Amino acid sequence: MPCRNTPEGRRVFASLSVLDNLRLGAFRRGRRGSPDFKADLDEVFSLFPRLRDRSRQMAGTLSGGEQQMLAIGRALMAKPELILLDEPSMGLAPKLVEEVYRIVVRLREQGRTILLVEQFANLALGIADYGYVLENGRFVISGTGRELLNDRRVREAYIGH
Template identity: 55%
Template sequence: MLRIRNLEAGYGRLRVLKNISMHVNPGEIVTIIGANGAGKTTLLSTIAGLIRATSGEISFQNQEITRLAASRIPRQGCVMVPEGRQVFASMTVEENLLLGGHSLGRAGRKELPALLDHQYGLFPILRDRRSQLAGTLSGGEQQMLAMARALMSRPSLVMMDEPSTGLAPLIVRDIFQVIVRLRQEGNTVLLVEQNAKAALAIADRGYVLETGKVILQGSAEDLLANKDVQRAYLGREKIQ
């Protein structure tokens, strides 16, 4: 579904991504782990068109999107749930969700009621809060809203940037259960996550980024068993 070849990108003269190649198959959960500053957010932002690649190629469903405008990429079926939620605080929950369906265009307006019902089924608390201003929600509720807003465009690939940041453990568990359910419903997920243990527990495969380079890749099971991954990201107590 997604193929990246020799991708490089950064900010001005600062090169952050260095010759990255990776892929995501339909129906997979693929996680990207790494320390702060490894380039994880830059990678998702480049795929989403928010940062321009300086070289390399990004293909989504066999169409090159490397230089597509960020506004066009969701229409191709690739959406991003940004780090820090970034909900529209002065708008209601339902208004945020309807904005998420904007990329469907006029032809998709008739689908909006069914899409709203589906998101409320995934996140029942949002139905209860539908008329509440998004800025008054808790952090966990805002994360659910950010995810539901992305899903309103009927994406094929959902990219999530650090969905567990700042959330209580019980909320994190609920968020990861929803990610698993998305895959069960036919979605494909590319997950950037600091909580490596939780991410690898639900992923099919993973990539480890370090200073803008892919230094390890493999099945989630293999990465969980890798002593270098355990030492760097899972804690020394995991090494046997």
């Protein structure tokens, strides 16, 4: 199953422009000049208008939140069947975390399959169809996002309520 991930820490190509980072996301598709590429680029820019405004800017000069948006946009350019998001909230201001999560929800509503690894259990479980709680590398609890949010053990150990 083709997939793309957005690794923890974003890992954009700092010395390349935003546009070049997005082009690299579509590289394996081999259709850089195709109408599909342009439509996919427009879709990423509609999800992340800031990236359109900064398309010529070097990726390394973007804020942390903008770099996270770029990493997700780059993954989307590959047209993956599965998107892996590793700690998309890491190091972001609360307002940007909300914005990134709005985009994740929007992608989910579009029918995209997302595997989300997140330290903020409340956020992740609030949007998850299904979740797994890992402890020392082992699955200890699983269920729907709602079930896990309401599970006493999960709330005490990971959410704090």
